[in-house]
Amino acid sequence: MPTKRIPLPYSPKVLEYFRNPKNLGPLEDASVVAMAGSPACGDMIAIYLKVNDESEIIEKATFESYGCAANIAAASVMTEMITGKTLKEAWNLTWKDLSDALGGLPSIKFHCGILAVGALRRAIREYYRKKGKNPDWLPEDLTKEEKMALEEEELVKRLQKRYERMLKRGE
Amino acid sequence: MGAGDFRSVEELLKAHGKPPREVYLDCENSPWVPPEVIDAMLPYFNTIGYGNPLITHKAGWEAYEAYRRALIQIARPINADPQQFIITHSGTEANNLAIKGYVLANKDKGRKIVVSEIEHLSVIFTAEYLKNCGFEVVKVPVDAEGFIDLEKLADIVDRETILVSIMLVNHEIGTIEPLREAVEVVKDKNPDVVFHTDAADAYGKIKFDVEKLGVDMVSLSARKIYGPRGVGALYVREGIRLEKLIHGQISIEELWPGVENVPLVMGFAKASELIFKDFDRNVSHMRKLRDMLIDGILSSIPYTFLNGPKGDRRAPDNVNISFLYCEGEAMVIELSTHGVYVSSGSACASRMLEPSHVLLAIGRKFEEVHGSLLMKVTPYHTVEDIKYVLEVLPKAVERIRSISALKPEGD
Numbered sequence: 001m002p003t004k005r006i007p008l009p010y011s012p013k014v015l016e017y018f019r020n021p022k023n024l025g026p027l028e029d030a031s032v033v034a035m036a037g038s039p040a041c042g043d044m045i046a047i048y049l050k051v052n053d054e055s056e057i058i059e060k061a062t063f064e065s066y067g068c069a070a071n072i073a074a075a076s077v078m079t080e081m082i083t084g085k086t087l088k089e090a091w092n093l094t095w096k097d098l099s100d101a102l103g104g105l106p107s108i109k110f111h112c113g114i115l116a117v118g119a120l121r122r123a124i125r126e127y128y129r130k131k132g133k134n135p136d137w138l139p140e141d142l143t144k145e146e147k148m149a150l151e152e153e154e155l156v157k158r159l160q161k162r163y164e165r166m167l168k169r170g171e
Numbered sequence: 172m173g174a175g176d177f178r179s180v181e182e183l184l185k186a187h188g189k190p191p192r193e194v195y196l197d198c199e200n201s202p203w204v205p206p207e208v209i210d211a212m213l214p215y216f217n218t219i220g221y222g223n224p225l226i227t228h229k230a231g232w233e234a235y236e237a238y239r240r241a242l243i244q245i246a247r248p249i250n251a252d253p254q255q256f257i258i259t260h261s262g263t264e265a266n267n268l269a270i271k272g273y274v275l276a277n278k279d280k281g282r283k284i285v286v287s288e289i290e291h292l293s294v295i296f297t298a299e300y301l302k303n304c305g306f307e308v309v310k311v312p313v314d315a316e317g318f319i320d321l322e323k324l325a326d327i328v329d330r331e332t333i334l335v336s337i338m339l340v341n342h343e344i345g346t347i348e349p350l351r352e353a354v355e356v357v358k359d360k361n362p363d364v365v366f367h368t369d370a371a372d373a374y375g376k377i378k379f380d381v382e383k384l385g386v387d388m389v390s391l392s393a394r395k396i397y398g399p400r401g402v403g404a405l406y407v408r409e410g411i412r413l414e415k416l417i418h419g420q421i422s423i424e425e426l427w428p429g430v431e432n433v434p435l436v437m438g439f440a441k442a443s444e445l446i447f448k449d450f451d452r453n454v455s456h457m458r459k460l461r462d463m464l465i466d467g468i469l470s471s472i473p474y475t476f477l478n479g480p481k482g483d484r485r486a487p488d489n490v491n492i493s494f495l496y497c498e499g500e501a502m503v504i505e506l507s508t509h510g511v512y513v514s515s516g517s518a519c520a521s522r523m524l525e526p527s528h529v530l531l532a533i534g535r536k537f538e539e540v541h542g543s544l545l546m547k548v549t550p551y552h553t554v555e556d557i558k559y560v561l562e563v564l565p566k567a568v569e570r571i572r573s574i575s576a577l578k579p580e581g582d
Binding site: 009010011012014015016018019021024025035039040041042043044045046063064065066067068069071072104106107108156159160163166167 | 176177178179180182183185186187288312496497498499500501504505508517518525526531532534536537538541573574575576577
């Protein structure tokens with residue numbers, strides 16, 4: 001099958017969330033904050049959650065994104081989807097759910113959804129760590145999305161090292 | 172390709188809408204072609220010279236005559252012999268033919284190929300392909316402004332070296348390389364080395380002469396001078412043997428079979444004529460717009476800096492600026508919604524997550540590369556166009572920064 005590089009056929013939904021992002025900005029009274037990605041990746045998402053400690057319902061979720069349009073849209077739509085949900089329900093959200101909500105992400109942008117979910121799951125783990133709780137549904141091992149976010153962060157570190165070596169050679 | 176990858180963007184375009192004003196500054200990736208060039212091409216589809224230039228009938232002879240004149244027009248401004256040009260279907264093909272063609276035909280002479288770190292990917296990837304075939308490839312480093320290290324070049328070139336390929340003007344950061352000195356350094360170390368230069372971004376932007384430069388092969392691309400896409404040229408000094416890479420029925424071009432695309436070649440010639448006819452005026456106009464854009468951005472938007480050299484050592488059309496705390500693709504889309512079309516060195520469009528190799532080679536950090544925008548002005552842009560860009564750009568950057576998870580310290 002011939003491989004083609006299509007110039008990122010975003011759905012109109014991605015453009016809409018990019019132009020008018022919902023739940024943008026830091027949350028002053030957040031219960032927990034988590035990040036995924038790095039400046040070097042060119043992809044970095046911060047997720048802020050305000051959680052009701054009794055019901056474990058996410059009362060408010062906001063985001064910040066240093067990244068492309070898909071990255072911004074994925075993070076924004078995710079904050080909408082998890083508001084009003086319990087942490088357990090939010091944990092079960094997958095990157096495919098985000099992609100579907102955005103009318104389908106191009107395959108080269110799947111990692112944007114993965115990074116958003118990775119940041120959310122980090123936030124949920126961090127919340128329980130801070131509370132000293134360990135619910136039985138929370139897996140000990142990292143999930144696919146968390147691992148892939150970590151892999152992206154590691155990959156870019158390796159690339160950076162390679163270029164640093166290259167530049168040193170040139171000195 | 173995933174399921175969502177071949178879908179229509181018609182709905183996206185509807186949502187995007189038509190901006191009130193449009194300024195196209197993405198001439199690195201595709202040209203805006205002026206009407207004069209279109210008019211020069213159209214007759215050759217069905218009115219005159221639409222025959223195959225190798226066939227002996229009137230339509231063929233007309234095509235041959237047009238092709239011959241086009242070659243003379245393309246060759247004359249750089250003092251090259253028009254008979255020593257091979258027309259290809261792109262600058263990429265010209266670079267492939269020069270490098271693979273020479274190395275494969277001359278592999279008994281040596282195994283070492285030298286290119287700079289900041290070549291166009293059609294040179295870098297061709298060299299890497301040859302490396303996988305068992306040749307030795309060495310890349311010459313550049314300094315923080317993109318100038319090649321002549322001392323390192325002298326260290327690298329040896330008796331085993333058969334080909335050196337160094338560009339005349341860098342396509343991303345506009346560095347005008349000291350090519351005459353580089354040729355001298357190379358030929359001093361080994362007079363048998365063939366020197367190729369990718370001059371796609373130099374032709375029509377700076378004055379040069381193939382004889383004075385002393386280069387052996389020169390690649391050109393029509394689209395870089397606002398000619399049509401799909402046509403390039405390779406100048407090859409007489410006596411240099413190249414291996415044929417494409418096989419098929421030979422027409423005029425023995426080394427590049429396939430029926431000559433006379434209309435596109437006519438467009439190339441017209442674009443060449445237009446850019447060289449008022450060369451000094453075109454260049455000074457581009458320089459004025461370039462500096463207006465650079466100075467306007469650097470003075471009005473904080474956390475920005477220029478990539479590449481300033482002034483006369485920079486190509487007259489090139490603007491490349493890094494905007495910290497902004498990701499490039501987001502800026503490209505934001506600007507698009509305001510009718511300003513640019514490109515970015517960000518990794519975002521790359522499957523490998525690898526940002527621009529040129530910006531990394533001059534020592535930029537990854538996040539500085541992700542936030543870079545490349546803009547090219549042309550003789551066809553006006554002061555009003557640049558004013559509009561300078562009106563839109565600060566707002567675009569401000570909005571993207573307001574979304575960003577990455578903020579300046581203290582903000």
